[in-house]
Amino acid sequence: MVTKIMNDKIYDISIIGGGPAGMFAAYFARLRNLKVSLIESLPKLGGQPETLYAQKHIYDVAALPKISATDLVKQLNAQLSLMNCDQYLNTSVSSIVRKDDLWVLTTNKETIYTKAVIIAIGNGSFQPRKLTFDYDPTLEKQQLNYFVNNIEDFADKDVVVAGGGDSAIDWAIDLNQVAKKTSLIHRRNRYRAMESSVKKLNDSTVQQLNPYIIKNIGFNQTDHDKIDITLKMIKSDELKTITADKLLVNYGFVSDSKILRDWNIDLQGPFIKVTQEMETNLPNVFAIGDIVTYPGKLQLIATAFAEGPIAVTKALRNLYPDKDFFEHSTSIFEK
Numbered sequence: 001m002v003t004k005i006m007n008d009k010i011y012d013i014s015i016i017g018g019g020p021a022g023m024f025a026a027y028f029a030r031l032r033n034l035k036v037s038l039i040e041s042l043p044k045l046g047g048q049p050e051t052l053y054a055q056k057h058i059y060d061v062a063a064l065p066k067i068s069a070t071d072l073v074k075q076l077n078a079q080l081s082l083m084n085c086d087q088y089l090n091t092s093v094s095s096i097v098r099k100d101d102l103w104v105l106t107t108n109k110e111t112i113y114t115k116a117v118i119i120a121i122g123n124g125s126f127q128p129r130k131l132t133f134d135y136d137p138t139l140e141k142q143q144l145n146y147f148v149n150n151i152e153d154f155a156d157k158d159v160v161v162a163g164g165g166d167s168a169i170d171w172a173i174d175l176n177q178v179a180k181k182t183s184l185i186h187r188r189n190r191y192r193a194m195e196s197s198v199k200k201l202n203d204s205t206v207q208q209l210n211p212y213i214i215k216n217i218g219f220n221q222t223d224h225d226k227i228d229i230t231l232k233m234i235k236s237d238e239l240k241t242i243t244a245d246k247l248l249v250n251y252g253f254v255s256d257s258k259i260l261r262d263w264n265i266d267l268q269g270p271f272i273k274v275t276q277e278m279e280t281n282l283p284n285v286f287a288i289g290d291i292v293t294y295p296g297k298l299q300l301i302a303t304a305f306a307e308g309p310i311a312v313t314k315a316l317r318n319l320y321p322d323k324d325f326f327e328h329s330t331s332i333f334e335k
Contacts, residue, residue: 018046072301120308228241
């Protein structure tokens with residue numbers, strides 16, 4: 001029986017996902033003196049920000065005017081080290097099953113037993129939204145990019161960014177600091193981004209090509225290190241071709257929610273439906289971060305940092321209803 005497992009092998013909370021949201025939730029849970037495991041499928045913590053846009057600046061973290069994803073993860077690691085928890089890296093959860101009063105997490109390495117679960121898997125299993133037409137796949141080796149692994153790869157280059165969301169605009173602004181010339185392509189005259197970012201864009205020297213879509217890309221005939229990008233104006237037959245060294249396509253990501261369906265979690269599209277206390281339809285299973293949806297949800301790291309403590313506090317109330325949990329973080333840490 002599961003309930004006969006040694007108590008020191010049973011966690012109060014197991015957090016699936018070691019990105020910023022999961023890391024801070026683990027830290028906060030340890031502040032509440034809970035036994036915590038943090039499970040991450042990658043070989044290091046940091047999640048999608050560290051993996052996909054390590055050098056991109058983030059502007060929505062309180063008290064930090066701006067910080068790169070890499071530096072943010074370093075700070076989160078330093079914070080987590082103050083209240084250490086058990087970390088399972090290179091560990092993927094394949095199933096969660098309720099047995100008696102515990103959740104049994106089956107992973108590729110071992111079985112983890114826990115009283116509560118917080119799912120913080122970001123966009124889940126994800127792939128970038130790619131260009132919808134066929135193109136020479138060898139372009140992805142150098143000229144066509146869906147991620148920025150090293151911003152210096154764009155230094156002194158003619159760079160084109162495609163997209164109209166926060167990430168695309170932020171990248172256009174940041175790359176413009178090192179590139180010879182930066183252009184931004186968007187299919188609309190209005191952007192889906194923070195007003196402050198749009199103002200920075202308008203105040204910058206980034207060339208805005210609106211409203212256009214990309215119809216074709218290919219190697220430049222005279223300089224094989226460059227690419228020709230064919231643009232079509234929306235609601236028009238007008239075509240224009242621009243030449244660049246680099247094209248960064250930033251149309252967002254496509255996530256695969258199949259594993260969540262296998263876990264019998266209620267979804268709304270690819271997202272987990274949660275209450276205002278981050279509860280899913282399963283008892284003592286919570287979800288936070290980009291993977292969740294609820295009325296008024298904002299897809300911001302700042303929001304995810306708030307959702308973690310909400311989920312932890314609700315779990316604490318459920319697991320230990322007689323515990324005095326009304327304490328400030330300062331008094332908890334001193335204890």
